[in-house]
Amino acid sequence: MTANDHPQSSPDSPTRPHTGRRRNEAAHQAILDAALHLLAESDGTPVTIDAIARTAGVGKQTVYRWWPSKGAVLLDALTDRADQDVPGPDTGALRIDLRAFITTTFDGAQRGATAPALRTLVREAARDPHLADLMQTFTAARRTTLRDLLTRGRERGELAEDTDLDLIVDQIYGVFWYRFLLGHAPLDATVADRLTESLVAGND
Amino acid sequence: MTANDHPQSSPDSPTRPHTGRRRNEAAHQAILDAALHLLAESDGTPVTIDAIARTAGVGKQTVYRWWPSKGAVLLDALTDRADQDVPGPDTGALRIDLRAFITTTFDGAQRGATAPALRTLVREAARDPHLADLMQTFTAARRTTLRDLLTRGRERGELAEDTDLDLIVDQIYGVFWYRFLLGHAPLDATVADRLTESLVAGND
DNA sequence: GTTTATCGAGACTGCTAGTCTTGTCAAGTG
DNA sequence: CACTTGACAAGACTAGCAGTCTCGATAAAC
Numbered sequence: 001m002t003a004n005d006h007p008q009s010s011p012d013s014p015t016r017p018h019t020g021r022r023r024n025e026a027a028h029q030a031i032l033d034a035a036l037h038l039l040a041e042s043d044g045t046p047v048t049i050d051a052i053a054r055t056a057g058v059g060k061q062t063v064y065r066w067w068p069s070k071g072a073v074l075l076d077a078l079t080d081r082a083d084q085d086v087p088g089p090d091t092g093a094l095r096i097d098l099r100a101f102i103t104t105t106f107d108g109a110q111r112g113a114t115a116p117a118l119r120t121l122v123r124e125a126a127r128d129p130h131l132a133d134l135m136q137t138f139t140a141a142r143r144t145t146l147r148d149l150l151t152r153g154r155e156r157g158e159l160a161e162d163t164d165l166d167l168i169v170d171q172i173y174g175v176f177w178y179r180f181l182l183g184h185a186p187l188d189a190t191v192a193d194r195l196t197e198s199l200v201a202g203n204d
Numbered sequence: 205m206t207a208n209d210h211p212q213s214s215p216d217s218p219t220r221p222h223t224g225r226r227r228n229e230a231a232h233q234a235i236l237d238a239a240l241h242l243l244a245e246s247d248g249t250p251v252t253i254d255a256i257a258r259t260a261g262v263g264k265q266t267v268y269r270w271w272p273s274k275g276a277v278l279l280d281a282l283t284d285r286a287d288q289d290v291p292g293p294d295t296g297a298l299r300i301d302l303r304a305f306i307t308t309t310f311d312g313a314q315r316g317a318t319a320p321a322l323r324t325l326v327r328e329a330a331r332d333p334h335l336a337d338l339m340q341t342f343t344a345a346r347r348t349t350l351r352d353l354l355t356r357g358r359e360r361g362e363l364a365e366d367t368d369l370d371l372i373v374d375q376i377y378g379v380f381w382y383r384f385l386l387g388h389a390p391l392d393a394t395v396a397d398r399l400t401e402s403l404v405a406g407n408d
Numbered sequence: 409g410t411t412t413a414t415c416g417a418g419a420c421t422g423c424t425a426g427t428c429t430t431g432t433c434a435a436g437t438g
Numbered sequence: 439c440a441c442t443t444g445a446c447a448a449g450a451c452t453a454g455c456a457g458t459c460t461c462g463a464t465a466a467a468c
Contacts, residue, residue: 006462011265013283017436018441019434019436019437019442019443019444020433020434020443020444020445021433021435021436021443021444021445021446022434022435022436022444022445023444023445023446024446027445027446044333046331046424046425048424048425049424049425049426050424050425050438053447053448057447058447059446059447059448059449060425060426060427060447060448060449061427061428061445061446061447061448062445062446062447064425064427065445065446066318069425069426070424070425070426070433084311097257114252123330123331124331124332126326126327126330126331127250127327127330127331129248129335138388146438164395164398165397166389167389167395167398167402168402169377169381170379170382170389171399171402172380173382174375174377174378174379174380174381174382174383175371175375175378175379176378177378177381177382178377178378178381178382179374179378185370185371185374190452191368191371193369195369195371195375197376198371198402198403199402202403207458220451222412222413222466222467223411223412223413223466223467223468224411224413224414224415224466224467225412225413225414225415225464225465225466225467226414226465226466226467227414227415228414228465230413231415231416239412239421250454250455252454253434253456253457254454254455254456257416258419260418262415262416262418263415263416263418264416264417264418264456264457264458265414265415265416265417265418265459265460266415267417268458269414269454270416273456274455274456274457275455286436292445364459399449409468410467410468411441411465411466411467412465412466412467412468413464413465413467414463414464414465414466415462415463415464415465416461416462416463416464417450417460417461417462417463418459418460418461419458419459419460419461420457420458420459420460420462421456421457421458421459422455422456422457422458423455423456424453424454424455425452425453425454426451426452426453427448427450427451427452427453428449428450428451428452428457429448429451430444430447430448430449430450431448432446432447432448432465433443433444433445433446433447433448434443434444434445434446434455435442435443435444435445436442436443436444437440437441437442437443438440438441
């Protein structure tokens with residue numbers, strides 16, 4: 001998803017391939033770079049479109065020609081660099097898979113400049129329903145991967161038949177976001193381990 | 205906490221008791237009522253100070269004379285009505301106490317007009333560090349109560365000595381806020397029950 | 409009646425998202 | 439090469455909101 005399709009993608013039908021000046025791919029990248037940079041720098045301060053355009057050396061209109069809203073730019077900037085394919089380990093042992101998934105999630109969110117950027121993005125999403133929507137499709141992929149991982153474990157008998165998998169998913173992502181956003185407690189390997197044990201306990 | 209102390213409370217020293225017009229208590233209540241009403245009505249839309257003042261039939265300056273910021277008004281409006289004393293059941297059985305606490309938390313947040321108001325408040329807090337601070341002291345009381353409840357259980361031997369109580373607290377509030385804010389899954393008695401079992405499992 | 413502080417009303421500043429305008433520039437077309 | 443088309447940078451502009459400031463009115467104390 002790089003939003004290359006935002007401005008009338010269908011309207012210019014095959015009859016007329018293209019005329020006029022072409023889009024500047026360098027500007028496109030410069031905008032994403034600027035957005036990611038500002039997102040990572042910002043200490044909770046909202047990132048403005050003016051700042052993105054100025055940093056990228058681009059007119060505001062150029063930003064809005066490629067993306068429909070500020071939120072879309074920010075999300076695109078973050079996902080552009082993030083691993084889009086969520087691993088979903090499958091070793092045959094629930095405990096191993098789950099611990100790996102949780103550890104990867106914790107680490108991934110805190111690696112490099114991702115953490116401040118992601119925090120700022122979520123804060124923006126709290127007030128921008130459009131962005132909240134976009135983020136939901138982004139997080140849905142991860143939720144699905146995790147749920148599949150749990151389903152495999154349950155099918156192998158590593159979880160009780162009547163286990164509420166959705167609750168487990170929410171316990172994991174609940175703790176993750178809660179600690180990630182408030183920052184009052186760590187999200188390290190030890191926590192990942194304890195959380196894993198807490199969720200598979202009594203079922204083996 | 206009704207912020208009666210915001211405008212220079214200490215400066216008017218005991219030497220000069222008071223002269224001039226007194227504060228209008230009716231306006232004070234009208235502002236809180238208006239804020240709570242708008243908070244409850246708002247479907248995610250931010251509540252504005254102008255709207256609060258207009259609804260209360262009050263000048264904006266009057267609002268700012270009593271509260272230092274919009275966030276303070278909103279939080280005050282919500283806590284004015286909420287039960288300030290968090291129960292913290294103590295029956296002598298961890299499972300019972302924990303289930304009661306979680307159920308109360310879930311129910312309390314969804315009773316009456318609280319839910320939309322609280323959701324809006326949190327969204328505002330995401331962009332208003334001042335409000336975020338105020339909210340933290342509000343939630344800290346509940347976290348402490350829960351942690352004490354867990355400590356009592358651990359001392360009775362209902363949890364392993366090396367149990368990470370802070371992680372349990374975060375698992376509970378993590379799930380709560382995650383579901384409360386996203387609204388993708390229920391926060392009912394069944395969930396409270398399953399969550400309780402998940403957290404005390406294997407320790408009895 | 410004078411002083412003093414609050415009141416309602418609303419003008420004002422500063423900031424931001426998103427739109428619109430303008431003149432310029434690059435890429436095809438005839 | 440001249441012309442058309444559409445993207446470009448720059449920035450004016452609108453609309454909405456938090457918080458401040460001003461003003462004339464009003465209420466309480468003295």
